Structures are given as structure tokens and as C-alpha cells.
Amino acid sequence: MRPVFYDEAILTSRIRYGEADCIIRLFCKERGRIAAFVKNGMLPSKRRGGLLQVPSRARVGLSENRNSDLYRL
Numbered sequence: 001m002r003p004v005f006y007d008e009a010i011l012t013s014r015i016r017y018g019e020a021d022c023i024i025r026l027f028c029k030e031r032g033r034i035a036a037f038v039k040n041g042m043l044p045s046k047r048r049g050g051l052l053q054v055p056s057r058a059r060v061g062l063s064e065n066r067n068s069d070l071y072r073l
Contacts, residue, residue: 002063002064002065002072003063003064004061004062004063005030005061005063006058006059006060006061006062007028007029007030007031007059007062008028008029008057008059009025009026009027009028009029009052009056009058009059009060010026010055010056010057010058011024011025011026011052011053011054011055011056011057011058012025012026012027012054012055013025013054013055014041016042017037017069019042020039020040020041020042020043020045021037021039021040021041021042022036022037022038022039022041022042022052023035023037023038023070024034024036024037024041024052024054024062024073026060026064028060028062032068034062034069034071035069035070035071036062036070036071036072036073037065037070037071037072037073038052038072038073039072041073060073061073
């Protein structure tokens with residue numbers, strides 16, 4: 001299991017990737033500008049409170065991907 005780190009972030013853009021997934025670009029306080037993959041990010045969710053909205057401010061949990069520069073949200 002990959003370690004998760006938490007950071008304050010501003011979500012700047014969202015790109016649809018397939019039917020329900022998306023890629024989010026965000027500015028993190030610790031990591032700077034990064035991109036993250038969000039599985040089912042385009043579907044409404046009770047846990048998240050609906051679709052991911054941009055621009056918005058959030059506390060995010062990210063895990064690194066060993067094979068790519070793309071994080072996982």
C-alpha cells in the first residue's frame with residue numbers, strides 16, 4: 001500500500017478521462033503545482049459532496065505513483 005500524505009490545495013482544472021474518471025490539476029502548499037488522477041471523480045458522491053468543483057480549495061489526500069508523475073487523489 002502506498003503512503004498517503006495530506007496537504008492544503010487549490011483545484012485549478014478538471015479534465016475528463018473516460019466516463020467517470022478525471023485528472024485534476026492543483027496547487028499544493030507543500031508540493032507546488034501537480035496533477036492527480038481521480039477514480040470516479042465525475043460521479044456524484046455522498047462522501048465527497050457531489051462532483052469535484054473547480055476552482056475550489058480543499059484538504060486533499062495524495063499518494064505517489066512509482067511509474068508516473070501523476071499522483072492519485
